[in-house]
Structure formats: C-alpha cells, structure tokens
Amino acid sequence: MRHVRVNVGIVGAGPAGLALANVLRQHGISTIVVEKDSRETVETTPRAGLIEQRTVTFLERAELATGLLTNAMRTGSCTFIHQGEAFSVPYADLAEGRKHYIYPQQFLVRDLIAIHGGAGGDILFSHEVTQIDGGDATEPATMVARSTKGAESVEIRCDFIAAADGSDSIAHRAVPESIRMPLRHQHPFRWLALLADVPPFVPEIVYGMHPIHGAAQMPRTATVSRFYLQIQAGETVNDWNDDRIWAALRDVLVVKGHPVTTGTITEKAIIGRSDHVSRTMQHGRIFLLGDAAHTISLAGGKGMNLAVADAEVLGAAMARYYDRDDEQPLENYTRERQPKIWKAVLFSHWLINLLHSTAGDAAASAFSNELRLATIRELRSQGPVARMFAEEYAGE
Numbered sequence: 001m002r003h004v005r006v007n008v009g010i011v012g013a014g015p016a017g018l019a020l021a022n023v024l025r026q027h028g029i030s031t032i033v034v035e036k037d038s039r040e041t042v043e044t045t046p047r048a049g050l051i052e053q054r055t056v057t058f059l060e061r062a063e064l065a066t067g068l069l070t071n072a073m074r075t076g077s078c079t080f081i082h083q084g085e086a087f088s089v090p091y092a093d094l095a096e097g098r099k100h101y102i103y104p105q106q107f108l109v110r111d112l113i114a115i116h117g118g119a120g121g122d123i124l125f126s127h128e129v130t131q132i133d134g135g136d137a138t139e140p141a142t143m144v145a146r147s148t149k150g151a152e153s154v155e156i157r158c159d160f161i162a163a164a165d166g167s168d169s170i171a172h173r174a175v176p177e178s179i180r181m182p183l184r185h186q187h188p189f190r191w192l193a194l195l196a197d198v199p200p201f202v203p204e205i206v207y208g209m210h211p212i213h214g215a216a217q218m219p220r221t222a223t224v225s226r227f228y229l230q231i232q233a234g235e236t237v238n239d240w241n242d243d244r245i246w247a248a249l250r251d252v253l254v255v256k257g258h259p260v261t262t263g264t265i266t267e268k269a270i271i272g273r274s275d276h277v278s279r280t281m282q283h284g285r286i287f288l289l290g291d292a293a294h295t296i297s298l299a300g301g302k303g304m305n306l307a308v309a310d311a312e313v314l315g316a317a318m319a320r321y322y323d324r325d326d327e328q329p330l331e332n333y334t335r336e337r338q339p340k341i342w343k344a345v346l347f348s349h350w351l352i353n354l355l356h357s358t359a360g361d362a363a364a365s366a367f368s369n370e371l372r373l374a375t376i377r378e379l380r381s382q383g384p385v386a387r388m389f390a391e392e393y394a395g396e
C-alpha cells in the first residue's frame with residue numbers, strides 16, 4: 001500500500017471537492033482529491049447547468065471562472081406556462097440585476113480540474129475511497145482508497161477529511177446518524193430528467209404547470225435542452241418511451257401558436273426520490289460539503305450552487321486555521337451554512353408546490369388550483385410575491 005500525507009484529504013471531484021481543492025491550493029495548503037470515476041467520466045457527465053451570480057462572483061474572485069465567463073449564456077428572466085398561456089418574469093430586474101449563468105456542470109468540473117492540475121494540484125482519478133476515519137479529533141484522520149482499475153491501494157493521512165462525494169457519501173458510514181442528525185423528505189412523485197438535441201424554446205428557463213405533469217425546459221447549449229417531467233412514484237424509465245414523453249411535454253409546455261420542438265433524447269433518468277439535510281456537517285476531523293451534506297430537489301437549481309458555497313466557507317475556515325491557528329471558523333461551519341441551506345430548501349419546496357400537483361380528491365385539487373392561480377396573478381403583477389421569487393431564485 002502506498003502512503004500519502006497531506007493537510008486535507010478530499011473525497012470526490014465534483015464541484016464542491018474541486019472548488020475546495022483550488023481554494024486550499026491558493027493558500028498553500030496541501031490536498032489530494034480522490035475520485036472514483038475516470039477523468040473522462042467526470043468531465044463528460046451532464047447534471048446541473050444553472051449557476052447563480054453569487055457562485056460566479058466567488059469563482060471569479062478565486063480566478064476559477066475564465067471558461068464560464070467566456071462561454072456561459074446569461075439569463076435574467078424565466079417563462080411560466082399555464083393552460084397554454086405564457087408569461088415571463090424578469091427576475092433579474094427585481095433582484096438588483098442578478099442573473100443566472102447557464103453553463104453545463106461538466107464544463108465547470110473540466111475547468112476546475114484543468115486549473116488545479118495545471119497548478120500542480122493532486123487528483124487521483126479512478127480510486128474509490130472505501131474507508132474514512134476521523135471522528136476522533138485527537139488522532140490524525142485517515143482514508144483508504146482503492147484503484148478501480150487495478151490492485152493499488154493508497155492510505156492517506158491528513159489533518160482533515162472533506163467529504164464531497166455526493167448523496168451516497170462514505171461519510172454517512174463514518175459519521176453516526178446520531179451526530180449527523182439527517183432530516184429527510186420523501187417527494188410524492190419523481191422527475192424524469194432528460195437531455196435532448198432541441199434548441200431552447202426561448203433563451204431562458206421555461207416552467208410548465210399542469211394538473212398531472214409539471215415540467216420544465218432549460219437551455220444547456222444553443223442546440224441542447226434539459227427537460228424535467230413530473231411522473232408518478234414507482235414508474236420506471238421503461239414506462240416512458242420517447243413518444244409518450246413528447247406527448248406529455250407537448251401537453252404541458254404548449255403555448256398557443258408555438259408547437260413544442262422535439263428532437264433526439266440523449267439521456268433519460270429518474271431522479272428526486274427524497275431530499276436529505278444533515279443538521280451537523282462536522283464530526284471530529286471530518287467535514288461534509290455539497291450533496292454529501294444536503295441533497296435537495298432540482299426545483300430552483302440550488303444543489304450545485306450550495307455545494308460551491310459550502311466549499312467557499314469551508315475553504316476560508318481551513319485557510320484561517322492554517323494561516324492564523326484559529327479554529328473558530330471551522331467550529332462555526334455547520335452553524336454558518338445551515339440557514340443558507342434551509343433557505344434554499346424552502347424555496348425549492350415553494351417552487352415544487354407551484355409547479356406540481358399531487359394526487360388528491362376533487363376538493364383538494366380545486367383548492368390547490370386556486371392557490372396556483374393566486375400565485376400566478378402575483379407573479380404577473382411583479383409585486384411582493386414576484387420580488388420574493390426573484391430574490392430567492394436569483395440567489396443572494
């Protein structure tokens with residue numbers, strides 16, 4: 001077994017782990033990022049794409065945003081469709097000009113890998129972390145990684161472990177539930193997440209409200225859109241062939257006089273079984289960040305933005321520890337992040353309730369439909385509800 005000693009061992013080369021690695025490198029703090037997938041896989045796997053102004057500002061300050069600033073589309077309004085009528089909410093105008101940048105997550109991951117690797121940062125691809133120990137703050141932390149391609153194993157000793165390895169984090173095994181205190185919410189339905197070779201309908205996000213299938217169309221590039229379609233819990237990808245998908249999307253996203261453009265569906269997955277939030281994001285020398293600490297629904301596009309913000313706060317706290325021997329910011333990490341995380345969860349649940357109907361009796365459906373109509377009137381009037389939507393959607 002090979003042995004490595006670094007200041008911080010980072011599990012996972014997603015947006016959270018890579019943003020943290022870059023920030024720590026800039027402070028002269030040694031790290032190793034261990035990623036179970038190959039470099040090619042992480043650089044080509046599509047997921048998020050909606051990046052908030054706040055995230056861009058942080059990345060720009062950290063000199064990590066060149067690719068994003070050069071290539072991302074910007075959008076500051078979104079369209080809602082209800083019963084064939086479309087209306088646009090110019091949320092950037094209502095939120096002091098804060099826009100979204102549309103940039104596929106895999107491109108950001110590719111940029112962060114190139115910058116970190118180019119500056120001498122160490123990333124071990126195709127190695128799965130199989131064990132972490134770090135709950136006892138009086139002992140150094142350790143993690144063991146095994147090659148997914150051969151027999152090689154590496155033991156990494158470090159001061160801290162940053163678990164940025166997504167929703168099935170290995171830290172969930174190392175940090176007892178009694179300490180993490182996770183809270184979970186089961187969604188009553190699922191989402192079919194699709195990528196299709198379809199140019200965006202308009203250069204902004206389109207949300208469709210419907211009594212059975214809430215849906216959305218999001219630009220990814222000039223020729224590719226991501227679609228979400230609400231489906232029932234228990235349904236599988238096999239229940240949804242392309243014809244059925246396009247029929248449902250046509251039903252929700254149709255606007256009078258504008259047929260929905262169809263195209264080749266290149267990816268189909270079912271997502272969104274449940275949200276979880278760990279109420280404690282630190283145990284001894286182990287810190288959780290990104291989806292490892294909180295996995296929330298896609299509505300509102302908050303997950304990747306929260307992941308990068310966790311990295312920003314944890315990176316600054318670790319820098320303070322190494323630069324000034326000050327442990328306080330590390331101890332405050334959970335306390336500082338929890339209100340921001342719950343604010344994002346709150347908004348995402350508000351948006352889900354607006355966009356999606358749940359099965360219920362006729363009276364309950366009529367009641368929720370009136371609530372939806374009231375919200376639509378408020379959004380169209382650009383009054384206080386529209387301003388709340390804009391502030392939360394655009395992010396801080």
Ligand SMILES: Cc1cc2nc3c(=O)[nH]c(=O)nc-3n(C[C@H](O)[C@H](O)[C@H](O)COP(=O)(O)OP(=O)(O)OC[C@H]3O[C@@H](n4cnc5c(N)ncnc54)[C@H](O)[C@@H]3O)c2cc1C
Pocket residue numbers: 011012013014015016017034035036037042046047048049050051105127128129130164165166167168169170193271289290291292298300301302303304305306307
């Ligand atoms: C279809 C879809 C669309 C989305 N759209 C948006 C959006 O528009 N805006 C937004 O903000 N969010 C969005 N999200 C959520 C966003 O993608 C996640 O919140 C984000 O990826 C979290 O980043 P992360 O770095 O915490 O984790 P991840 O991106 O999941 O990265 C974790 C990494 O850890 C690796 N790993 C896991 N286990 C191990 C192990 N044991 N050893 C080594 N490596 C390991 C994984 O291979 C992975 O590369 C979307 C998600 C999906 C699925």
